[in-house]
Amino acid sequence: MKKLLSAVACLCLASPLAAEQVGEVGVDWVGNDIVIEAIQDPDVAGVTCHIAYFDRSMIDRLSKGNWFEDPSNASIACRQTGPITLGDIDRDEDGEDVFRTSRSIVLKSLRVKRIYDATNQTLIYVAHAAELTDGSAKVAISTVPLYGTNAATE
Template sequence: MTRATPVLAAAFCLAGLPAAAEEVGKIGVDWVGNDIIIEAIADPKVEGVTCHIAYFERGLIDRLSKGNWFEDPSNASIACRQSGPITVGEIDRGRDGEDVFRASRSIILKSLRVKRIFDEANQTLIYAAHAAELTDGSAKVSISTVPLFQAD
């Protein structure tokens, strides 16, 4: 066994995990510290596709005045675009798709997710941002699509 083997094994294990997001912008909404956060998420299995997701983050004063300390709203908006040559890797081509990104929006009950679904008939990747809640689903959803054809 070489020294590189544990590193390769760790990289292989991490390849199946949802992507990490990088904060690229922050918009102050009001004087109490509420912000809109904008993050970039590179699809880990589709090279050349980057999604930008925007969501609301409550500030300390808002948390103090309204209670509900450990939870942020479920709202999110997503836009995905080709950001380089597209190479589709081993993606789930099933009707339910697969998670690309997941972030907690409360201590245990709510998460913000980005799911990728492959529309084979139209050669399009569909990215849906939605909240997943333990006790009560959310109808708040935003989608974006990336076509997989080359323009002439």
């Protein structure tokens, strides 16, 4: 059982891509913050996603218990930030992970998945929580149109 938990923890902490913190908004007097990070798509040059999520302070963690977990909610906005070049991306309807970070010690992660919509010439980015126990319905979506770009013909 220990080996299984260790393997799950390693998978949850793994991140296909590093995010760069570009902003932080103080929410209250106890130190809770909204963190904004920039994530460049590793397989699609010219696309950057900004993701915002809640980061609990130590005071909040101590007062409410639940020390090792952050909320799953996140917001995402993805935009063209340069000439778009599609790399070797997964083009099936399941898409592929672009970013993943842990939101608790073992059971919860925040993921960003990319789905390619060839019919509408659009990249779809979905931010969602992945919880080992019950899943989660907390979802945010952003799209990047490829229409009129060289990437639309690739």
